[in-house]
Amino acid sequence: MIRSPYLLYLGHSNDEVGIKTSRGLAVFRPEACVGEFRHDDCGLTLDLPRMTFAEAVAAGAKTLVLGIANAGGKLGDDLVRDAIAAIEAGLDVASGLHNRLRDEPSLVAAAARHGRLLHDVRDPRPDLPIGTGKPRAGLRLLTVGTDCSVGKMYATLCLERGMRARGLTADFRATGQTGILIAGSGVPLDAVVADFISGAIEQISPARDDDGWDLIEGQGSLFHPSFAGVSTGLLHGAQADALVLCHDPVREHMRGLPHYAMPGLAETLEANLRVARLTSPDVRAVGVALNTSKLTTAQAERLCADTSDALGLPCTDPFAMGVDPIIDRIIACFAPSSRVATLTH
Amino acid sequence: MIRSPYLLYLGHSNDEVGIKTSRGLAVFRPEACVGEFRHDDCGLTLDLPRMTFAEAVAAGAKTLVLGIANAGGKLGDDLVRDAIAAIEAGLDVASGLHNRLRDEPSLVAAAARHGRLLHDVRDPRPDLPIGTGKPRAGLRLLTVGTDCSVGKMYATLCLERGMRARGLTADFRATGQTGILIAGSGVPLDAVVADFISGAIEQISPARDDDGWDLIEGQGSLFHPSFAGVSTGLLHGAQADALVLCHDPVREHMRGLPHYAMPGLAETLEANLRVARLTSPDVRAVGVALNTSKLTTAQAERLCADTSDALGLPCTDPFAMGVDPIIDRIIACFAPSSRVATLTH
Structure with a gap:
């Protein structure tokens, strides 16, 4: 320790x-x-x-x-x-x-x-399994992003705080060194051997039957040419019910790669949902998290409103504005009554 | 050694x-x-x-x-x-x-x-770089597949033999243990740490200006929930000009995962082209390689003809029938004259 x-x-x-x-x-x-x-x-x-x-x-x-x-x-x-x-x-x-x-x-x-x-902290445990993609019980949310370092860990930790404050059971699952130092456990995903990426995520978010959520910290981006393999394995291992899309609106190009433009939000969401469906066919997006720390309050509020309208999803800066709109959507989509309704149809 | x-x-x-x-x-x-x-x-x-x-x-x-x-x-x-x-x-x-x-x-x-x-053989070298996705000179072909173990290494090695027999310069780039034992070098991609997947492929297929081809051995499948991260990083690192889709027509489900059905060929090709375009916007498919070892000759020929018609690509069993139809397509697409023509338009 x-x-x-x-x-x-x-x-x-x-x-x-x-x-x-x-x-x-x-x-x-x-x-x-x-x-x-x-x-x-x-x-x-x-x-x-x-x-x-x-x-x-x-x-x-x-x-x-x-x-x-x-x-x-x-x-x-x-x-x-x-x-x-x-x-x-x-x-x-x-x-x-x-x-x-x-x-x-x-x-x-x-x-x-x-x-x-x-x-x-970046030494993974030695007993990682190969992922199986087998359906497992429980509710899982994964943060995904347009790029590396756009606020996925912050969004996930803010969701944990916010969901607990509203009486929900929710546990942060760390996949990076900072998250591990904060949570006390997790997997340093970028240091895992390639064959075990999805298996490592299955290991840190095992089946649960208490109606609580595993909130899994995302890594990288499907659109980052250096790290998209990690993001892909993470999506498959997470078997997420819900995705939250994270973005830094002032980022000018992919991190570390001036020759790569940022992808659009709708394009990023569509690509992540498509990849996620392999192991979680009913996955849905429940919100967008923007890092608005470089904007004025007025700019930030306008941007969140516009983004919400464009994508049909609640949009907030989790750190500056809180996560209640996203939690409202989660409850609307996944409360026991709506889950029963979904099964009935 | x-x-x-x-x-x-x-x-x-x-x-x-x-x-x-x-x-x-x-x-x-x-x-x-x-x-x-x-x-x-x-x-x-x-x-x-x-x-x-x-x-x-x-x-x-x-x-x-x-x-x-x-x-x-x-x-x-x-x-x-x-x-x-x-x-x-x-x-x-x-x-x-x-x-x-x-x-x-x-x-x-x-x-x-x-x-x-x-x-x-599965110990990667210790100096792997992070991938950059920077455009690099040279011609590269990557084999991709519907699943693991559907003949990607065989197809790639047969292409090397066939292209050399027709006077083309072509070099097999190994990404798995068997390939490395055959070629004498390469990278054991499934043992590489996740952050270095695409960088490892950039390292084994560096820029070249001799009009020769790097023929890169594919791994896994975008549709395999255990290993799709490896396949994604491989696609991004390869920066492939040409893809060859490999498939085993008698495989009943994804290898090791009875709960996962095989994807369709057109769906697999589309997904691979989409992922590949991030680092190689003009990538194109040049052929389909089937492992027909469990079929009769008549069945195999019929299946190749039907597959070719359905996808609009040459289709062959590289090992049993040779790779000439695919090489013909490669020459048609990438001969110096057609490349100049492409640039002129």
Whole structure:
């Protein structure tokens, strides 16, 4: 187990999207975060106290979380140097990067020397099954997106909060390193061996008969040429009853790929429903989640209204505006009475 | 390097599809195969001399190839016992199974004791890149299928032979363990970490400017709920100019999944073209390859003719009837003159 509280690492980051792990922890587990570590050239903040490693230890921090997520996930020299300094100051280190801490001899040596632990959150468990696609009981919702990093984890976590607040049973199922750090369990899907993608999702969202929902965190996009395989396996493994489409309206091109335009919302929804139907023939869309953080309130409300009209689905910014319109739709579609009605027809 | 010649392992197998690695080697590298090893309850043969391990060593064999491929790829007790006996008789052991020989302590100990080598063909190289989807020069063909194990590797290898026989430059790019054993290189795609599926394919089929073809071995199926993620990433990484659709006309349901019906050929082709267009907007289908080994010649010819009429594409059994109709279509579509014509319009 990773010991909290955490010191969140920003390092030299100047890419807001790149620090989403650190920010996710600050937002969804604020009680576990004592501060942030950043260098002078880091233009970002999580609005947590800026601390050196020694100050963090004095404030009670147990673990430095390397909550930066660059494509490819290399451990840079700077990162290793900082992690060693943190170890020497008395902190464990947790990382969600592709490259493992355990593969960096200088880190392993420093941890051994000082009696500290290294946590690689992106190590999947070794007993993943092959997916079967067999129909299983329970209600499952999956967030899908036009692109990577458009708010799928946020939307899913906001839905968990919102559904619980309205008396529904709902459990977040994490598929990425930030989600796993927040939820305490899950599968780091991008690190799973390709043959086991759908099986890993079947494993973390098994059959349930309590009328509760598994809310599965989506990954990637069917329209991202680097990662669409992950998204496809996730759709098949999730066997989702409901999809929520997530989108960043100010994204200019596919993340990391200036030569790829963003797909349209209707096109994205249609493609996801088509792929999802292989294992869940009656899957339906129940809402659209926009990240409107770069828009004014008026712009955001207008955009949500227009998007809702265009797609015939409730549309909201889950973080800024809440998720009630989507929950209303979920209840309308999946309340026991409407499910019986569906079966009767 | 894996030392040849090989003794091919059939063990207790009674599932024809399960021994496709052994059979592929026997068919496409006959000069490297001295015999087959099978127990009395094995109802299959590759028409190679049946040998004990000692007899194989006496006949010059250097390596036992565990050419059986069961879903999930567990190493059973029988398999381990046989492999140890082979090592004791003087053979190296090569395996394409998911579970690695190197993770089986009794095998590792036996190999060390007798100075023999263990080869895990399904270990991807460690430097795989993330896919970019950037347009790259060259001509690429990918085989796709209605299901797993419907003849994609055979079709691709037959196309290589056939195209070379007609003076074209064409190189098989292996994506599975059998293909890698035949070609001497490639990527074991089902063992690649999910984030690197498309990047691995970009790596094995880099840009080329010699008017030659990369013929990329397909894997899985967009309609197989266990493995469609692999097929999706493969389509995106291949950036294929041409697709050949492969199908087994006597398959009754998706491999390993009695609860999933086979998709139709037109539906499969349409879905593959749609996914492929993300990275290769002008991709086109150039043929259909059927495995007609369970049909009479008359049935096979009738089925190919009917399929060709229905889809408007040349259709053949590559192994039984040759690949000339498909090569004719490739030349018609992609000969330098028609490519110039396409550019002019």
